Amino acid sequence: MKWFICICLLLMLAAPASAAAADKQQQGLTLTIDGTAISASPIIQNNNVYLPLRAAMEHFGATVSFSGQHIVIHRSGIELSMELGQSVVTINGERVTVTTPPILVKGITFVPIRFIANAFGYDVLYQPSAHQVLLRTPGEQAVLYGYAVDLDGAAVKDGYVKLVNTDSGETLEATLRNAFYRISVALGSYKFVSYLPSAGDLEQKVAQVEPLQVKAGQTVFTKLSPSQSGLKVTLHDPNGVPIARASATFYTSHGSVSVTIRGGIGYLDFYEQGSYIFNYLTIESGVYDNYDIYHPFTISEDGTVSSLDLIAHRPNVTGQVASESKEIYGNFSGCSIGENGEQESCFVEGAPGGAYSFYLPDGQYQWSSYYDSTTRQQFIIDRNFTISSDQLQTDLTWTKPVVNIHGTASSNEGGPLTGGYINFYGNNQEYSAWVLDGKFDCYLPDGTYSVRYDQFFDTGFSVKYSQSVTVMDGKLSIAPDFQFYLS
Numbered sequence: 304m305k306w307f308i309c310i311c312l313l314l315m316l317a318a319p320a321s322a323a324a325a326d327k328q329q330q331g332l333t334l335t336i337d338g339t340a341i342s343a344s345p346i347i348q349n350n351n352v353y354l355p356l357r358a359a360m361e362h363f364g365a366t367v368s369f370s371g372q373h374i375v376i377h378r379s380g381i382e383l384s385m386e387l388g389q390s391v392v393t394i395n396g397e398r399v400t401v402t403t404p405p406i407l408v409k410g411i412t413f414v415p416i417r418f419i420a421n422a423f424g425y426d427v428l429y430q431p432s433a434h435q436v437l438l439r440t441p442g443e444q445a446v447l448y449g450y451a452v453d454l455d456g457a458a459v460k461d462g463y464v465k466l467v468n469t470d471s472g473e474t475l476e477a478t479l480r481n482a483f484y485r486i487s488v489a490l491g492s493y494k495f496v497s498y499l500p501s502a503g504d505l506e507q508k509v510a511q512v513e514p515l516q517v518k519a520g521q522t523v524f525t526k527l528s529p530s531q532s533g534l535k536v537t538l539h540d541p542n543g544v545p546i547a548r549a550s551a552t553f554y555t556s557h558g559s560v561s562v563t564i565r566g567g568i569g570y571l572d573f574y575e576q577g578s579y580i581f582n583y584l585t586i587e588s589g590v591y592d593n594y595d596i597y598h599p600f601t602i603s604e605d606g607t608v609s610s611l612d613l614i615a616h617r618p619n620v621t622g623q624v625a626s627e628s629k630e631i632y633g634n635f636s637g638c639s640i641g642e643n644g645e646q647e648s649c650f651v652e653g654a655p656g657g658a659y660s661f662y663l664p665d666g667q668y669q670w671s672s673y674y675d676s677t678t679r680q681q682f683i684i685d686r687n688f689t690i691s692s693d694q695l696q697t698d699l700t701w702t703k704p705v706v707n708i709h710g711t712a713s714s715n716e717g718g719p720l721t722g723g724y725i726n727f728y729g730n731n732q733e734y735s736a737w738v739l740d741g742k743f744d745c746y747l748p749d750g751t752y753s754v755r756y757d758q759f760f761d762t763g764f765s766v767k768y769s770q771s772v773t774v775m776d777g778k779l780s781i782a783p784d785f786q787f788y789l790s
Contacts, residue, residue, distance in 0.1 A: 336438045345436050351403045352429055353413035378423050397526040399450040400458055402481050421485050424522030444487045445517035449525040451482055451498050454565050458482035462500040469494050469514045492516050508572050533572035536611045538564045552583035576604050582650050595662035599648045618660040620695050625702035627657025634674040635659045640667040663690050678744045679737030704746040710783030712738045722760030727752040747774045756787050
């Protein structure tokens with residue numbers, strides 16, 4: 304009997320607390336605009352905050368019209384058109400997709416507060432612990448608001464938008480959230496430059512939009528899409544069939560440049576004078592997964608560009624670096640050889656685990672070196688090979704030498720060196736290894752070498768070792784602990 308009484312007492316004590324918690328959970332939200340309480344109570348549905356449409360729009364100074372389930376809202380140059388329960392909305396005639404469509408609750412139309420408020424220039428702050436939603440107007444600033452899509456018209460869910468103040472030259476960034484961006488800016492003129500998806504894709508220039516001159520309190524909506532201006536690039540298979548979805552990439556001294564291909568066509572918005580090679584192909588879908596490209600081209604000083612008609616082929620240079628570990632990411636570096644025997648266009652191809660597979664057109668080439676990304680050592684190979692009738696005519700079998708020198712590098716000022724290369728010069732060759740936290744590993748064939756350390760990170764410097772060293776039977780003639788005198 305005692306246990307029954309105890310349980311009853313516990314339940315009686317717990318009941319008020321539970322009821323209070325429930326009341327608090329169901330407590331209505333309050334809404335304020337710039338500190339002024341508004342008599343339009345928001346509600347929460349599926350963890351999203353909604354506003355009663357008519358009551359809220361009165362406080363926003365917006366007009367609302369209905370036609371069946373179709374809703375049109377006007378305010379200060381912004382027109383929103385939406386349907387109950389539908390995620391596709393138009394803003395000033397531009398179609399966008401929202402994650403929270405309008406809903407009907409007990410005969411009252413509710414709209415998602417963040418979408419509506421942002422579209423009209425308000426900053427939204429939801430404070431669940433205080434059961435309130437705060438809206439702030441831009442005041443003396445203006446708001447640039449919009450939506451970003453890719454070449455297929457699909458939403459760019461996350462990332463950021465880059466824009467520039469054309470008056471001051473200042474570059475600004477606005478975060479993309481479910482494809483929408485919003486940024487408060489000072490009065491002036493602004494131009495959108497690009498967007499960068501957070502999915503790791505390359506930065507995408509946007510279609511050129513005339514600079515926007517904004518005023519205090521103004522909200523300007525702009526839908527951003529990739530630029531399709533520039534140099535036309537085509538991509539086909541060997542039979543002339545356009546490749547539907549791909550990206551073709553080449554490298555410059557500044558980094559990579561990628562062209563998005565749709566229906567066999569893309570546009571290169573790049574005009575820097577020089578010689579380049581399209582030699583990276585990413586197929587997004589279809590039957591061309593194993594295809595590759597190799598297409599040298601030039602941009603002359605007067606802007607003239609050689610052919611940009613790319614053809615994708617199956618790889619014809621394939622192989623495996625013998626004795627290479629699967630954990631190592633290597634690079635195959637090569638060059639085409641001209642009629643005079645000199646190197647012409649040079650290229651780098653990835654070789655994960657020492658395995659390489661890529662395409663080269665008919666011609667003479669040289670496999671100049673192999674790079675081990677772990678030790679950061681470049682192995683000189685200098686082996687010529689031939690491609691004829693799209694077939695490799697030369698045996699490229701090569702075994703990576705075993706690392707035989709494990710050493711340290713420090714300075715006379717105390718402490719290990721780090722973030723640079725230790726270089727060994729001899730036999731008309733150079734052998735280098737990356738130094739990290741004072742340690743390095745490299746391969747050195749027998750011979751006599753001068754030694755130099757080149758600092759790469761932080762304050763760059765170069766210092767020569769005090770004496771030459773000799774490798775005999777794969778071993779250094781001295782202990783592999785190098786101390787460099789900086790002063």
